[in-house]
Amino acid sequence: MKVLVVEDDDLTRRGLVEILRGEGYETIQARDGEEALERFESSQPDLVCLDIMMPKTSGYDVCRAIRKKDASVPLIFITAKSEEIDCVLGLELGADDFIVKPFGVKEVVARLRAVTRRTLDRPDGASGKATSFWLGDLEVFPQELRARREKEVIELSLREASLLHLFHNNPGVVLDRNRIFDACWGIDHLPNTRTLDQHISKLRKRIERDPKNPLIIKTVHGAGYRYDPGTSQYSSKQSKR
Amino acid sequence: MVLLPLILLGTLLWQISKSEQAQIRQALAQLSEDQLRSVQDILLGAVAERLEQLRHLPGLTAEGQESLRAFVRKHSTVRALLVLDAKGQLLHPPPKSTRSQAENEFIVRAEQVWKDKALFLHPPESEAQPGPGGGASAPADSSGQAQGWYSWYHGNSLNLLHWQRLKDGGVVGVELDSIQLLSDLISRLPSDSLDQSTSSMQRIMLVDSRGEILYQWGGYAPAKGETPLARLTLAAPLGAWQLWAFSSQASQAAAGAGTWLRNLLLLLPLLLSLVGLAFYLYRESTRQAREAQQRVTFVNQVTHELKTPLTNIRLYAELLSESFEFSDATAAGHLNVVIGESQRLNRLIDNVLSFARQERGSLRIRPAQGVIDDVIMRTLDSFRTMLASKEVRIETSLCAAARVFVDADAVGQILGNLLSNVEKYASSGNVVVVASRQESGRTYITVSDRGPGIPESERENIFKPFVRLSSKLTDGTAGTGIGLTIARQLARHHGGDIQLLPSQAGACFEISLTTAEAARAPATDP
Numbered sequence: 219m220k221v222l223v224v225e226d227d228d229l230t231r232r233g234l235v236e237i238l239r240g241e242g243y244e245t246i247q248a249r250d251g252e253e254a255l256e257r258f259e260s261s262q263p264d265l266v267c268l269d270i271m272m273p274k275t276s277g278y279d280v281c282r283a284i285r286k287k288d289a290s291v292p293l294i295f296i297t298a299k300s301e302e303i304d305c306v307l308g309l310e311l312g313a314d315d316f317i318v319k320p321f322g323v324k325e326v327v328a329r330l331r332a333v334t335r336r337t338l339d340r341p342d343g344a345s346g347k348a349t350s351f352w353l354g355d356l357e358v359f360p361q362e363l364r365a366r367r368e369k370e371v372i373e374l375s376l377r378e379a380s381l382l383h384l385f386h387n388n389p390g391v392v393l394d395r396n397r398i399f400d401a402c403w404g405i406d407h408l409p410n411t412r413t414l415d416q417h418i419s420k421l422r423k424r425i426e427r428d429p430k431n432p433l434i435i436k437t438v439h440g441a442g443y444r445y446d447p448g449t450s451q452y453s454s455k456q457s458k459r
Numbered sequence: 460m461v462l463l464p465l466i467l468l469g470t471l472l473w474q475i476s477k478s479e480q481a482q483i484r485q486a487l488a489q490l491s492e493d494q495l496r497s498v499q500d501i502l503l504g505a506v507a508e509r510l511e512q513l514r515h516l517p518g519l520t521a522e523g524q525e526s527l528r529a530f531v532r533k534h535s536t537v538r539a540l541l542v543l544d545a546k547g548q549l550l551h552p553p554p555k556s557t558r559s560q561a562e563n564e565f566i567v568r569a570e571q572v573w574k575d576k577a578l579f580l581h582p583p584e585s586e587a588q589p590g591p592g593g594g595a596s597a598p599a600d601s602s603g604q605a606q607g608w609y610s611w612y613h614g615n616s617l618n619l620l621h622w623q624r625l626k627d628g629g630v631v632g633v634e635l636d637s638i639q640l641l642s643d644l645i646s647r648l649p650s651d652s653l654d655q656s657t658s659s660m661q662r663i664m665l666v667d668s669r670g671e672i673l674y675q676w677g678g679y680a681p682a683k684g685e686t687p688l689a690r691l692t693l694a695a696p697l698g699a700w701q702l703w704a705f706s707s708q709a710s711q712a713a714a715g716a717g718t719w720l721r722n723l724l725l726l727l728p729l730l731l732s733l734v735g736l737a738f739y740l741y742r743e744s745t746r747q748a749r750e751a752q753q754r755v756t757f758v759n760q761v762t763h764e765l766k767t768p769l770t771n772i773r774l775y776a777e778l779l780s781e782s783f784e785f786s787d788a789t790a791a792g793h794l795n796v797v798i799g800e801s802q803r804l805n806r807l808i809d810n811v812l813s814f815a816r817q818e819r820g821s822l823r824i825r826p827a828q829g830v831i832d833d834v835i836m837r838t839l840d841s842f843r844t845m846l847a848s849k850e851v852r853i854e855t856s857l858c859a860a861a862r863v864f865v866d867a868d869a870v871g872q873i874l875g876n877l878l879s880n881v882e883k884y885a886s887s888g889n890v891v892v893v894a895s896r897q898e899s900g901r902t903y904i905t906v907s908d909r910g911p912g913i914p915e916s917e918r919e920n921i922f923k924p925f926v927r928l929s930s931k932l933t934d935g936t937a938g939t940g941i942g943l944t945i946a947r948q949l950a951r952h953h954g955g956d957i958q959l960l961p962s963q964a965g966a967c968f969e970i971s972l973t974t975a976e977a978a979r980a981p982a983t984d985p
Contacts, residue, residue: 227767233774240781271763298766318868320770320805322798323777416782 219334219376220244222263224254224280225296226272230319234267234296237326242377242402251275255283265333267317269296281311292333296321327375331363334376351386353445354434356425358382365425377402378421385435385445394442418443465733472726484688491661491689491704498663498702499693502644506696509536509640510621513633516540517623520550520631527551528559536643538636539565541572541620545628565634568613572620572632608696617667619696641673649676660707668699681705751819758815765808773801795844802841806875813872813945814924824952826864828977831902832857832895834867838874839893842882849886859895859902863974869949870904870972873957876942877906877968885910888965901955902974907967918959922947946970 221243225231228249235245246261248254250272258266266284270277277295284291295313314336315329350359356372358365360379365372374382380402384393395414418437422429438444512534519526520542527540539562542551552562605624609632610617619640622632648665651674662677664687681687687703776797816822839853846853874893881891888909895904913921920926925940943957950957954973959966 227771229771230767230774233771233778236778237774298763319766320773320801322773323781420781 219265219337220246220261220263221265221267221330222246222248222254222257222261223267224248224251224272224277225267225269226250227269230269230296234326237323238267238330240377241327241330241375242380243330251277251280251283254280258284258287263291264337265330266291266293267296268293268313271298278311281313285312292337294329294333328373331373331375335362351383353382353386353425354447356434358386367425367427372424374424377417378424381417381421382425385443389445389447392438392441392444398442462737465730465737468726468730468733472723487706488689491706492691494661495663495689495691495702495704498648499691501647502697503694505644505647506640509635509643512536513621513623516633517625517631520625520629524551524553524557536636536639537633538639539569539634541565541569541622541630541632541634543630543632550629568618569620569634571611571613572609610696610699612668612699617699621696645674648674651676662705664703664705666701666703668701673700677705679705679707758812762808762812766805769801769805769808773798773805776801796848799841799845799848803845803879806872806879807939809872810876810939810941810945813949814941817945817948822948822952824866824869824949826866826953826974828862829865829867830862831859831865831870831897831904831972831974834865834870835859835874835893835895835904838871838878842875842878845882846878846886846891849882850889851881851886852890854890854892856892856894859897859904861897862977863897863902864977865902865972865974866949866953869953870970873946873949873970874904874906876946877970880942881906881908881910885965887911897974900973900975902972904970904972905960905967906970907962907965909965912962912964913959913966921959922957 219242221238223231223234223238223245225234226249231247231249235247238245243265246257246263248257252275254266254268257263268277268280272280281293281295284293289312292314293312294315294317296317296319298319314333317326317329349361350357352358356365356367358374358379360383363374363376363379365374365382381398384398384401398414418435419429422432422435425434426432434445436444436446516530519530527542531537531540540551542549544550552558552566555563558566607622609620609622611620612618617637619635619637620632621635622630624630644665660677660679662675662679662681664675665673667673685705688706689704691702692698693700693702776794780791780794780798813822835855835857839855843853878891885891885908890909892907893904894907895902897903922943924944927940947957950970950972955971957968957970960969961967
């Protein structure tokens with residue numbers, strides 16, 4: 219998914235871009251309203267993050283212009299919430315959600331995932347993934363960006379859902395870094411080895427019963443990572459369903 | 460406040476001017492009447508002169524018809540003579556066969572007099588009484604003999620007859636030539652030219668009983684239908700005539716306008732003061748409105764300017780925290796301090812913003828579907844590091860898991876202010892207990908600690924703005940004194956309140972909120 223980030227403050231914009239890339243989104247940046255409309259026209263993003271208070275052209279005006287071109291593209295306003303009217307007017311103009319400054323990583327991630335789920339649930343936004351699949355005793359719902367183990371619900375990023383889907387589609391296959399990057403990062407992104415290791419590490423902390431002794435995503439030293447569905451420890455759990 | 464006195468002043472000014480104009484008009488009328496009396500004196504004086512000429516007439520009655528006729532021929536103002544004996548028999552004009560044409564005409568013209576000749580034979584007492592034709596008798600002359608005037612209309616002309624009683628009881632009467640008399644009177648009056656260059660802006664008219672103008676003079680030409688300023692009915696024998704006086708509107712208006720102007724000048728300082736006051740009040744009210752708008756704009760601008768760097772501080776600190784697995788706990792701890800302090804600064808800004816909104820009456824809440832226990836946990840998560848650094852343990856007993864309509868930000872702000880106070884004032888108790896429950900459309904959240912507590916006398920004061928239990932700078936405790944004020948305002952906007960409950964140890968705050976139950980979530984949610 220492509221996300222257009224429109225924010226006049228350079229630091230805030232770069233921070234948002236870093237969060238989005240960590241989540242698995244492809245990003246397009248714009249510093250002001252004029253640039254935003256140009257990029258929107260040329261890149262056709264799947265989601266827009268739009269600052270309200272910008273010089274020359276306000277976020278409201280950009281929103282109106284975008285809505286004339288595409289009434290359905292998800293749009294998240296970034297606001298300092300200085301006035302009630304910000305939120306009311308924003309919703310009336312068709313914003314899907316708000317990110318209120320100062321925001322943390324978790325808040326941005328939560329908002330993005332919520333909006334992404336709604337996008338994936340749309341008929342034209344279908345990701346081509348199955349409604350759910352199993353990885354060991356973990357049921358993954360890729361369109362909801364969630365996974366469930368018994369009663370526990372685990373939130374997933376877009377990239378994490380892509381990673382799990384990749385492992386599910388290649389059971390027992392050692393996936394090397396290049397293959398994983400191609401499938402889950404896209405050709406425009408050039409992560410390093412450590413980036414992949416960090417993502418796998420974070421993912422294990424969320425989905426593995428014991429992250430230090432992972433059962434779902436196993437490390438194949440010197441080669442890559444592998445998912446073994448036939449591991450005895452949780453195949454018995456599968457049979458109990 | 461200013462308009463009403465101006466209106467009253469204007470009304471007063473108008474009434475004063477109107478009253479003064481009425482007085483001026485009355486004075487002008489009085490002057491005109493005096494002037495008319497002067498004219499009357501002139502006219503009556505002319506008549507009196509004519510009477511003087513007739514002083515010798517009684518002596519002529521014994522000299523025969525020719526002497527009487529000669530008298531008439533001699534005096535142009537005498538039109539005819541009348542002589543009656545004591546029995547009322549006509550002696551002159553002579554019997555019909557010897558009368559002249561003029562005498563015959565006199566007989567016809569004076570027919571009315573014959574009907575009333577008893578008036579001559581038996582004059583009334585001292586007061587003059589008008590006869591049928593308007594004639595009136597006069598008191599006795601200086602010799603004690605009766606005399607009088609008789610006036611009547613024959614055709615369109617007024618006829619005047621002066622009669623005197625003779626010593627033998629007879630009567631001699633003289634009919635004056637009214638045209639000659641009028642001509643004589645007119646000659647004694649001012650010219651009738653309408654010369655408006657004259658200083659007189661008046662017009663005086665001599666009119667008969669039908670209102671027909673006999674003569675007029677003065678520089679003013681009254682409009683058709685204009686009412687005379689003054690009228691005077693002339694005394695006998697001219698009682699059938701009147702004098703009318705007209706004054707120009709300009710002179711009246713000038714007099715009135717002058718009065719108006721004088722009053723205006725007298726009241727001008729007061730008027731200017733009132734206008735100045737109105738202008739000052741208007742400027743003051745708009746200045747206050749402008750300043751209020753500037754304050755709003757300033758608050759908005761400051762909020763935006765503060766929140767942007769704050770956003771970056773928090774954002775990058777969290778990104779750093781997620782990017783590295785710190786082997787050194789100290790470094791991780793330092794980063795948590797940065798994150799925690801940025802959150803504290805954010806709460807302070809939110810409190811200031813909420814306080815500003817409350818001051819201008821625009822503080823609002825926006826309920827949306829949510830779970831209050833989730834809000835409590837998120838708020839506690841943001842305080843864990845800070846409370847842990849003060850060795851404050853968090854205990855929870857949360858029973859508000861229903862999906863309800865709640866303003867999560869407002870509840871987070873309320874809780875955050877209470878937890879912030881625990882961190883500042885009650886950390887010595889080493890524990891904070893947060894509990895929640897829901898019943899009958901309301902949610903209750905309690906936050907209790909084991910700190911020093913709050914004195915009974917301060918239980919309500921602590922909710923007042925800028926009140927802190929101790930304002931001494933040496934206390935070393937930071938705070939603005941608006942946290943609990945904001946918390947209470949937000950709770951009340953949410954249909955509830957916040958109260959300090961009695962407790963044996965520490966402080967226990969209870970937040971109550973009106974929280975309507977929301978619809979159940981869709982079944983597809985895991």
